[in-house]
Amino acid sequence: MPIRPDILEAQTRAWTAIGHPGGWWAGAERVAIAAETRHAASCALCAARAKALSPSMVGGDHATLGSLPGAAIEAIHRIRTDSGRLGENWFRRLLTDGLDEEHYVELVSVVAITVAIDTFRSAVGLDALPLPVVHAGTPERRRPVGIRHNLAWVGTLAPEDVGPDDPDLYLTRRDPSLRSGANIQRALSLVPPAMMQWWDMLEIMYMPGPWMRDFTREYRAVSHAQIEMLAARVSALNLCIY
Numbered sequence: 001m002p003i004r005p006d007i008l009e010a011q012t013r014a015w016t017a018i019g020h021p022g023g024w025w026a027g028a029e030r031v032a033i034a035a036e037t038r039h040a041a042s043c044a045l046c047a048a049r050a051k052a053l054s055p056s057m058v059g060g061d062h063a064t065l066g067s068l069p070g071a072a073i074e075a076i077h078r079i080r081t082d083s084g085r086l087g088e089n090w091f092r093r094l095l096t097d098g099l100d101e102e103h104y105v106e107l108v109s110v111v112a113i114t115v116a117i118d119t120f121r122s123a124v125g126l127d128a129l130p131l132p133v134v135h136a137g138t139p140e141r142r143r144p145v146g147i148r149h150n151l152a153w154v155g156t157l158a159p160e161d162v163g164p165d166d167p168d169l170y171l172t173r174r175d176p177s178l179r180s181g182a183n184i185q186r187a188l189s190l191v192p193p194a195m196m197q198w199w200d201m202l203e204i205m206y207m208p209g210p211w212m213r214d215f216t217r218e219y220r221a222v223s224h225a226q227i228e229m230l231a232a233r234v235s236a237l238n239l240c241i242y
Contacts, residue, residue, distance in 0.1 A: 001124055010204035011117045014197055018110055020130030023191040024102045024141055027134045030110050032067045035131055036076045037114040039065050046081040055082055072107060080112050085237020091153045100144060101154040102191055109194035113201060120203035120205070140193065147190055157189035167192045169199075206231075 018030045025033065040046055043063040049055035055078070064073045071094045078086060094104060118128055146161030159170045159181035169192045170181050188195035203209070206226070211219045220227065234240075 006204050007120075010201045011111060011120070014113050014201040015117055015129055015132055017132075017197050018113065019136045021137040021139045022106050022110075023193045024106050024139050025110075026139055027137060029068070030106075031131050031134050032065070032074070033076060033107055033110040034114045036065055036068060036073065037080050037111045038118065038128070039063070040077040040080040043077055043081065045191060046077050050082050069098060071097035072103070073098060075104060075107055076111055079108065080115065084241075088153050102141075105154055105190045106190050106194040109188050109191070109198045112198055116201065116205065143190070144192065151183065155190045156186040157192070158186065160168060167196065169196050 018034050020030075021027050040062075045058065045060045045062050048060075049058045052058045055091055062073050062077050064077075067226050068076070074097075077096055078090070091104070093173075095101065121128060144157045144161075144166050145163050146166070147155035148159055148161065157166070157169070159172050162168070162170065162172070169189060170185065172181075174181050185195075185199065188198060206212075207219060213222075215224060219225065222230075
């Protein structure tokens with residue numbers, strides 16, 4: 001079927017970026033996260049937990065590729081296979097086990113990008129992309145000064161707290177009306193590069209914020225109402241309470 005070129009271009013940018021150093025993970029580690037995300041779909045422990053009344057009722061070890069710390073493996077597998085039943089106590093255990101919130105946030109971004117691209121390509125009959133090429137380099141490891149713990153399990157950066165040394169992750173410097181700083185935008189803002197890589201792809205696959213709020217015209221081949229019906233149905237199937 002015909003596919004909009006901008007979708008494939010956005011996915012290529014996001015996929016290529018996984019191979020480069022991020023905010024907190026090195027390029028090789030980010031590629032390992034993408035590989036483990038794919039591998040989690042065939043994990044017997046995850047499959048058994050998904051069927052159980054509670055995931056805590058099923059013990060055992062994840063089937064893993066083995067190149068990442070245990071807390072990262074647990075995070076990747078649960079986010080990939082059972083995200084609708086994650087809770088703050090689970091997240092706190094990850095921190096206790098050595099996965100700090102900055103690494104967690106960037107991990108979520110890589111998992112989300114991987115699942116979005118793989119799912120899209122499967123749906124339209126395209127083969128999965130080969131893993132990204134790894135690029136050497138050191139992660140930035142910079143935490144925005146204006147981070148606050150007042151919205152989510154992790155710290156977030158509100159538009160009004162973006163400092164002069166932070167990237168323009170809400171594009172408010174260019175045009176204050178472009179991005180609203182809604183909760184879903186702030187979710188990954190603790191690690192601005194991770195947030196921007198995910199959001200830039202999301203807006204192409206979904207709709208830019210100004211388009212979403214403009215009901216005077218339809219920008220896609222399907223209407224606003226059809227898009228939201230699809231989004232609501234997918235959210236329900238994935239137990240997303242957002």
